[in-house]
Amino acid sequence: MSEATAAISDDAGKVQAEPVGSKGKSPRYRRILLKLSGEALLGSRQYGVDPNFCAFIAAQVADVHRSGVQIGIVVGGGNIFRGLAAAARGMDRATGDYIGMLATVMNALALQDAIEKAGVQTRVMSAIGMNEVAEPYIRRRAVRHLEKGRVIILAAGTGNPYFTTDTAAALRAVEIGAEIILKATKVDGVYDSDPVANPGAVRYERLTYSEVLEKRLRVLDATAVSLCMENDTPIIVFDLNEPENITRVAAGEAVGTLITGGSPA
Numbered sequence: 700m701s702e703a704t705a706a707i708s709d710d711a712g713k714v715q716a717e718p719v720g721s722k723g724k725s726p727r728y729r730r731i732l733l734k735l736s737g738e739a740l741l742g743s744r745q746y747g748v749d750p751n752f753c754a755f756i757a758a759q760v761a762d763v764h765r766s767g768v769q770i771g772i773v774v775g776g777g778n779i780f781r782g783l784a785a786a787a788r789g790m791d792r793a794t795g796d797y798i799g800m801l802a803t804v805m806n807a808l809a810l811q812d813a814i815e816k817a818g819v820q821t822r823v824m825s826a827i828g829m830n831e832v833a834e835p836y837i838r839r840r841a842v843r844h845l846e847k848g849r850v851i852i853l854a855a856g857t858g859n860p861y862f863t864t865d866t867a868a869a870l871r872a873v874e875i876g877a878e879i880i881l882k883a884t885k886v887d888g889v890y891d892s893d894p895v896a897n898p899g900a901v902r903y904e905r906l907t908y909s910e911v912l913e914k915r916l917r918v919l920d921a922t923a924v925s926l927c928m929e930n931d932t933p934i935i936v937f938d939l940n941e942p943e944n945i946t947r948v949a950a951g952e953a954v955g956t957l958i959t960g961g962s963p964a
Contacts, residue, residue, distance in 0.1 A: 727951030730769040730845060732872035733760070733881045734865065737777035739939050740806055747778060748809045757813035759945035760850060764819050768949050769845040771875055772852045773868040774810060776802025796860035800827055803864060807854035808832060820849045826858030826867075838874045845875065862922070869923040873930045880932060881948050882919065883939035888956035889918045906958045918958075927958075934958040 735756070742749025764770055779802035780795075807823045814821045822844050825833040834840070836853060844851050856867040865882075872880050890900040891914070908928035912921055918936050919927075927934055937944050937955030948954050 726763070726766045726768045726949055728768055728878045728949060730875065730877050731763075731771070731879055731881055731949060732868060732875070732877035733770060733772045733883065733945065734868040735772060735774045735810075735883050735939070736864075737775035737779060737781075737802065737806055738885070739778075739883055740774070740809065741778045748806065750809075750813070753809055753813035754816070755942075756810070756939070756945070757817040757819075759943065760814055761817035761819045762946050763949045764848075764850060766946075766949065769848075770850045771841070771845065771871060771877060772807075772810065772850065773864055773871055774803055774806045774852060774854065775864040776800070776806055778802075779805060793860040796856075796862075797827075800855040800858070803856060804829065804833060804854040807852040811852055814850055814852075821852060822849050823852045823854055826853075826855040841871075841875055851875075863920050865919040865923040866926065869919070869926040869932065872932055873926065877932070880927065880934045881945065882934055882936045883945070884918075884936055885938070885940065887938040887941070887954075889916055889936050889958070891916075903956050904953075906956060908958060908960055911958055918956075924958075928960060931960055 739756070740748045740753060742752030760770060760772070776799045780798050804823070804825055804827070807825075811821045811823050823833040824836040824841055826836045828835055833854060836855075836858075841851050841853070853867070853871045856862060856864050857870055868880055868882075871877075886894055888902045888904070889906060889911075890902050892900045894900040894902070906916070908924050910916075911918060911924050919934070935948055935955050935957050937948055939945070944954055
């Protein structure tokens with residue numbers, strides 16, 4: 700089996716198998732959707748994929764997986780090509796978006812290699828058909844992979860132009876029944892303004908979907924937030940660069956900013 704297990708005895712004397720993570724942290728969630736931007740794979744580079752940073756991510760994904768959590772990943776392509784930026788320079792928007800989708804497949808393959816080197820079976824599923832390198836995305840097949848203990852990387856966005864990979868993450872999370880979306884960023888949560896440009900920016904610990912939309916906080920695009928709101932799928936925005944943060948979030952620790960439908964704390 701792909702999960703690490705330990706034998707424990709219950710009160711009736713029966714032996715059961717209990718998932719145990721390598722860090723000893725019990726998972727809070729059964730199934731999660733991790734959203735990674737393409738820029739997250741840059742690491743210390745200016746362009747492309749940093750194998751060392753992929754390994755850094757993969758080690759955490761493997762640790763969470765060993766704790767018994769089922770993991771789906773949606774990755775962007777901004778480290779290679781960004782369709783919206785190309786459209787601003789005169790390229791047809793749809794053409795730029797399709798090129799961006801192909802970039803996400805390249806990132807997905809690099810991430811698959813890193814995760815499998817960390818000892819976890821992984822499947823890349825693409826919304827655009829390319830059978831030689833990835834499986835086609837089929838919802839029931841994706842769920843089956845998760846049930847068999849495989850990590851799935853969902854590439855090529857939604858397969859349609861004019862939709863971001865944030866929207867793809869929200870859509871796939873709802874489709875596969877993920878309990879939460881983990882949105883990995885370069886900062887430690889959602890701020891009322893850009894913390895890089897404004898040192899006095901205030902970080903939110905909790906927000907509602909409505910507040911994100913009303914305040915136009917640029918953490919996810921409006922379509923993705925609306926989809927999460929309609930399906931009551933919570934979002935946690937956290938700093939990917941901090942060691943063990945993926946593991947901590949999956950264990951239910953208070954990390955980053957939580958976005959839900961309830962009243963903020």
